[in-house]
Amino acid sequence: MNIFKSLGFRAGIVSAVLFVVFIAIWYAATASPASTGGNVTGMTAEQIEYQKMMGKDPGAGKASGFPTPGQMGKTFVDQLSDPFYDRGPNDKGIAIQLGHSLGRVALGFLLACVVAIPLGFVIGMSPLLRRALDPFIQVLKPISPLAWMPLALYTIKDSSTSGIFVIFICSVWPMLINTAFGVSAVKREWLNVAKTLEVKPLRKAFLVILPAAAPTILTGMRISMGIAWLVIVAAEMLVGGTGIGYFVWNEWNNLSLTNVIFAIVVIGVMGMLLDLMFAQMQKWVTYAE
Amino acid sequence: MLNNPAPGAASGRPFLQVEGLAKSYPGTTEPVFDEVNFSINRGEFVCIIGHSGCGKTTILNVLAGLETASAGHVFMDGREVAGPSLERGVVFQGHALMPWLTVRKNIAFAVRSKWPDWTSAQVDTHVQKYVALVGLSAAIDKKPSALSGGMKQRVGIARAFAIEPKMLLLDEPFGALDALTRGTIQDELLAIVRETQQTVFMITHDVDEAVLLADKILLMSNGPQARVAEIVRNTMPRDRQRATVHHDPQYYPLRNHLVDFLVARSKDLSHGKAPAHPPTVEPGRGALADAPASVTLKAVA
Numbered sequence: 001m002n003i004f005k006s007l008g009f010r011a012g013i014v015s016a017v018l019f020v021v022f023i024a025i026w027y028a029a030t031a032s033p034a035s036t037g038g039n040v041t042g043m044t045a046e047q048i049e050y051q052k053m054m055g056k057d058p059g060a061g062k063a064s065g066f067p068t069p070g071q072m073g074k075t076f077v078d079q080l081s082d083p084f085y086d087r088g089p090n091d092k093g094i095a096i097q098l099g100h101s102l103g104r105v106a107l108g109f110l111l112a113c114v115v116a117i118p119l120g121f122v123i124g125m126s127p128l129l130r131r132a133l134d135p136f137i138q139v140l141k142p143i144s145p146l147a148w149m150p151l152a153l154y155t156i157k158d159s160s161t162s163g164i165f166v167i168f169i170c171s172v173w174p175m176l177i178n179t180a181f182g183v184s185a186v187k188r189e190w191l192n193v194a195k196t197l198e199v200k201p202l203r204k205a206f207l208v209i210l211p212a213a214a215p216t217i218l219t220g221m222r223i224s225m226g227i228a229w230l231v232i233v234a235a236e237m238l239v240g241g242t243g244i245g246y247f248v249w250n251e252w253n254n255l256s257l258t259n260v261i262f263a264i265v266v267i268g269v270m271g272m273l274l275d276l277m278f279a280q281m282q283k284w285v286t287y288a289e
Numbered sequence: 290m291l292n293n294p295a296p297g298a299a300s301g302r303p304f305l306q307v308e309g310l311a312k313s314y315p316g317t318t319e320p321v322f323d324e325v326n327f328s329i330n331r332g333e334f335v336c337i338i339g340h341s342g343c344g345k346t347t348i349l350n351v352l353a354g355l356e357t358a359s360a361g362h363v364f365m366d367g368r369e370v371a372g373p374s375l376e377r378g379v380v381f382q383g384h385a386l387m388p389w390l391t392v393r394k395n396i397a398f399a400v401r402s403k404w405p406d407w408t409s410a411q412v413d414t415h416v417q418k419y420v421a422l423v424g425l426s427a428a429i430d431k432k433p434s435a436l437s438g439g440m441k442q443r444v445g446i447a448r449a450f451a452i453e454p455k456m457l458l459l460d461e462p463f464g465a466l467d468a469l470t471r472g473t474i475q476d477e478l479l480a481i482v483r484e485t486q487q488t489v490f491m492i493t494h495d496v497d498e499a500v501l502l503a504d505k506i507l508l509m510s511n512g513p514q515a516r517v518a519e520i521v522r523n524t525m526p527r528d529r530q531r532a533t534v535h536h537d538p539q540y541y542p543l544r545n546h547l548v549d550f551l552v553a554r555s556k557d558l559s560h561g562k563a564p565a566h567p568p569t570v571e572p573g574r575g576a577l578a579d580a581p582a583s584v585t586l587k588a589v590a
Contacts, residue, residue, distance in 0.1 A: 187385075189381055189383060189385035190385060190387060192355055192379070192381065192385065193379075193381070193385050193387075193399075195354075195355060195373040196353055196354070196355070196373045196374075196375075196377065196378070196379045197373075197375060197398070197399050197402035197403070197452070198373060198374065198375050198402060199402050203402075207398065208387065211387070211389045211390075212387075212389070214389075285389075287388040287389040287432070287434070288388060288432070288434035289388045289433075289434060
């Protein structure tokens with residue numbers, strides 16, 4: 001059969017095997033061993049009493065240790081079977097938390113698009129502005145978006161809006177830089193065609209420069225979205241209230257490691273889906289020369 | 290056929306007049322070219338030929354309005370050329386099609402630029418007409434990446450013709466094509482130009498191409514300080530064909546004249562040693578039985 005020879009199929013097999021191996025190691029590492037620590041039978045009553053006095057309860061075994069794959073599986077089923085429940089501010093379903101995070105990311109990201117793409121266009125077309133704004137961009141770009149948080153909280157005085165601002169500030173730079181680069185790198189010959197056809201500036205911007213620079217602009221947007229998704233978790237841990245980042249922090253305070261791990265996996269899967277979405281959009285605007 | 294003047298020559302003032310054109314770049318002592326003087330009559334096909342670096346493309350870009358000269362003037366139809374215009378269609382060296390648009394949309398973009406008020410039906414009819422003219426109707430909805438080099442260049446030509454310019458500027462349009470494709474497209478170009486009575490200014494490196502296509506060939510000396518050293522009038526009948534043109538008795542004298550210039554004379558005429566006002570020569574005429582044996586030399590007034 002041809003399907004068994006295809007690279008995708010073989011890679012899938014290897015992935016599955018690796019996953020099974022990982023689960024097996026995890027299982028082996030977390031399974032409560034029979035002959036260590038928790039061996040009550042080999043001790044006298046005095047020894048057990050002594051151990052308890054020293055803060056080591058031999059009878060409790062590994063009950064509060066790292067979750068086993070079985071416990072994880074149960075958490076996945078529980079969380080995913082009822083993702084939309086809402087029992088007060090500290091106990092909401094994963095879908096609701098994810099929705100809050102995605103909403104913040106979307107809003108901050110859109111604001112960044114609205115600012116970065118037109119500004120990038122102008123910078124890309126004007127060598128003067130490019131030079132003039134370059135020092136500002138170079139200084140502002142490497143600042144961790146979370147460093148803005150106190151300033152945002154102080155000025156905006158609203159934690160949720162501050163989160164959106166942080167997403168905005170971290171998304172804006174890659175988009176701005178890529179848009180400016182894409183616009184300035186539009187082939188001279190296409191601009192010359194537009195010139196000889198006496199194309200008006202606005203028409204030139206939308207029908208020549210924008211499609212020519214679109215692949216580069218979308219690369220910038222994809223990088224921005226990646227960063228925004230990284231930052232939202234940290235930002236929500238700080239501002240609290242709602243969102244997937246707050247969920248992680250809250251479950252840590254509850255000492256529910258299964259829920260923390262579950263949230264980590266959800267964050268990863270969501271990040272992958274967002275990236276795939278932008279990869280697809282990139283495909284639409286990419287042209288072969 | 291003996292005294293065949295270039296079409297439109299009788300109408301007094303030439304259609305395109307280039308006067309004292311020069312281009313120098315900052316930091317260099319000698320200009321790339323200077324004192325470039327020539328004229329083109331309406332309906333005339335003019336080729337410019339010369340070695341790399343003599344500024345041919347710069348001259349074409351100045352005519353197109355894409356570059357400015359350091360000195361001199363260009364007048365077209367009695368008005369000075371200052372900036373690009375839809376009156377001059379340009380076929381670029383690297384075809385310059387927009388790769389994200391299909392053939393149809395590439396040409397429609399040009400057509401809409403010229404006639405913004407047209408309905409989409411009008412635009413499409415016009416586009417189809419010019420695509421058919423270059424024989425690409427079957428590929429009209431393909432993207433340039435799906436076309437061969439020759440087909441891309443045909444689209445470039447169709448786009449330039451579609452805006453019905455007063456003058457066509459071609460920057461070595463067939464340079465990147467293989468010999469067979471080049472021949473076919475030359476024939477097509479010749480047919481379209483004759484049908485539409487188009488005035489054409491074209492850069493070429495290919496002597497045979499110049500002899501086949503041009504009514505008048507401008508020979509440029511080498512740079513720096515290059516000039517149009519000589520104007521060669523092609524006295525062969527205008528209905529010449531690629532398949533038979535080399536049997537014409539005028540063909541080899543004409544061709545040899547061009548090759549001799551490029552191989553031997555052009556480098557001695559650099560650094561401004563070429564005359565500012567080039568003489569017109571008719572090297573083909575000597576081969577005709579009933580013509581004077583010597584090459585006719587006329588100084589352009």
